[in-house]
Amino acid sequence: MTESLVAEAVDQQFLETHDPVTGAVLGRWPIDDEAAVADAVARARTAAPHWAGLGAKDRKAALRRWAKYLIANIDEFCALIHGENGKPLDDAFLEVITAVEHLEWAAGNAGKLLAPQRVFPGLMMANHEAVIEHRPLGVVGVIGPWNYPVYTPNGSIAYALAAGNTVIFKPSEFTAGVGRWYVEAFAAANPELPEGILSVLTGYGATGAALVTSGVDKIAFTGSTATGARIMAAAAPTLTPVLLECGGKDAAIVAEDADVAAAADGIVWNAMANAGQTCVGTERCYVVASVLDEFLAEVRKIVSTLEPGSDEAAAYGPMTMPAQIDVVAAHIDDALERGATAVFGGRDSVRAPFVSPVVLLDAPEDSLAVREETFGPTLTVRAVADVAEAITLTNASRYGLASSVYSRKRGMEIARQLRAGATSVNTPAAYAAIPALPFGGVGESGIGRIHGAQGLREFTRTHSIARQRFAINSVALQSFARTASTMRLIRRVTAMRYRTGS
Numbered sequence: 001m002t003e004s005l006v007a008e009a010v011d012q013q014f015l016e017t018h019d020p021v022t023g024a025v026l027g028r029w030p031i032d033d034e035a036a037v038a039d040a041v042a043r044a045r046t047a048a049p050h051w052a053g054l055g056a057k058d059r060k061a062a063l064r065r066w067a068k069y070l071i072a073n074i075d076e077f078c079a080l081i082h083g084e085n086g087k088p089l090d091d092a093f094l095e096v097i098t099a100v101e102h103l104e105w106a107a108g109n110a111g112k113l114l115a116p117q118r119v120f121p122g123l124m125m126a127n128h129e130a131v132i133e134h135r136p137l138g139v140v141g142v143i144g145p146w147n148y149p150v151y152t153p154n155g156s157i158a159y160a161l162a163a164g165n166t167v168i169f170k171p172s173e174f175t176a177g178v179g180r181w182y183v184e185a186f187a188a189a190n191p192e193l194p195e196g197i198l199s200v201l202t203g204y205g206a207t208g209a210a211l212v213t214s215g216v217d218k219i220a221f222t223g224s225t226a227t228g229a230r231i232m233a234a235a236a237p238t239l240t241p242v243l244l245e246c247g248g249k250d251a252a253i254v255a256e257d258a259d260v261a262a263a264a265d266g267i268v269w270n271a272m273a274n275a276g277q278t279c280v281g282t283e284r285c286y287v288v289a290s291v292l293d294e295f296l297a298e299v300r301k302i303v304s305t306l307e308p309g310s311d312e313a314a315a316y317g318p319m320t321m322p323a324q325i326d327v328v329a330a331h332i333d334d335a336l337e338r339g340a341t342a343v344f345g346g347r348d349s350v351r352a353p354f355v356s357p358v359v360l361l362d363a364p365e366d367s368l369a370v371r372e373e374t375f376g377p378t379l380t381v382r383a384v385a386d387v388a389e390a391i392t393l394t395n396a397s398r399y400g401l402a403s404s405v406y407s408r409k410r411g412m413e414i415a416r417q418l419r420a421g422a423t424s425v426n427t428p429a430a431y432a433a434i435p436a437l438p439f440g441g442v443g444e445s446g447i448g449r450i451h452g453a454q455g456l457r458e459f460t461r462t463h464s465i466a467r468q469r470f471a472i473n474s475v476a477l478q479s480f481a482r483t484a485s486t487m488r489l490i491r492r493v494t495a496m497r498y499r500t501g502s
């Protein structure tokens, strides 16, 4: 029996995960306290030299065995995701295979992208070899949300492991079983590896808070902006670095030259899929006035076919977190009270635990539904005079996670003017499924990047090494043996180099 299990037995403290539709208890998980966190960190520290010492090639093999195990057991995994989160099985399947694509990419590219890089030392230091090396940080703590309980934490975990770190994962209390299964799959796929390379802690916010101050070498957090700010403050006294993937209020722009039917299809999907509980979900939409009527007609056509539920025919599932239902209702109420028109659905669409699609026209720009993260299957639509106005309104948010643009000819030009970490052009959220593209926000959407080369480097410390290849004693600059004649020479060379005469 591990120490953590002994602690469980003594304290009899457990959290339960539930089916969000029926309320049935799906699992009981320990509430790991500070001592359990310290224990996990100690085990991860012990395992760190072994994992780092394996080298990129053997780590790649271990991560690929894990990827294979996840795919071989995908139906069992998806059933668990469907149970705790509520999303349809097909959506769970797509989430897992997208996560595994990232895992494969991180495993396959870490060796090359984190290899030592020789750089030109410059004229002044020409007798030196200059090398940039990327070393693992050590132990990384990952704290995750419930909305994409595999894909989002995997964006930190896979990349941190591939970069040679050991990892401790604290999943959301709503999806503790999913988090535990995912971590146990790593050990099941790699029985020969020592314990502590990837481990899991379960609990509420207090367990996450204990991980932040446990002495880990970095915290990678995905969740709300409010929690992200608390984590950053708690990490500040020890200068523990933080990577924060937080909330968003993503906008879509529909230009006058858009394929309007395709725009409606992409925007509705990105707004309503996963019951709108998507950090990069489209929550507001700016449509050039000349195509507004056509756009609304297409949107109505699509949303009228969408039914939330928990059966196979459901377009999307329930709201996972009961408290979020009140937030969604408050945003709809506020928008309607302040003059918005419900062009589809309305207040009656909220029938806990399900919320049917809601499309609101002309909600004021300072209303909750336009300003705050709703995290439900709602979409605000506003007509704009032109693309320039759409860009201004899109950028007038304290968030800046992602965005989408629909335009046949001007997509890239519009995208480049948006203040966001990612933009998809004529497609809903393609950047999220392309492992080579870094992912993360600006403003209150977060700090740092997961995925891609940048996502690997987030979990390394850069080590610069300058080695003197041969001594030039007559021009020793970094020495008290430096002579006046050396300085005269240096002054002459400087004048020649910058053409300042004398």
Ligand code: NAD
Pocket: 143, 144, 145, 146, 147, 148, 152, 170, 171, 172, 173, 203, 204, 205, 206, 207, 208, 209, 210, 212, 222, 223, 224, 225, 226, 227, 228, 230, 231, 244, 245, 246, 247, 248, 278, 279, 280, 321, 373, 375, 401, 441, 445, 446
């Ligand atoms: P949350 O902030 O409530 O919780 C996230 C995690 O933090 C949970 O594991 C929770 O137990 C833990 N936690 C809570 N308080 C803590 C504390 N003081 N210290 C340390 N850990 C603590 O978020 P949530 O409701 O689980 O997730 C939804 C939010 O996540 C939305 O805002 C969404 O936009 C965001 N999100 C962002 C991304 C992204 O990549 N940017 C991806 C998915 C979700």
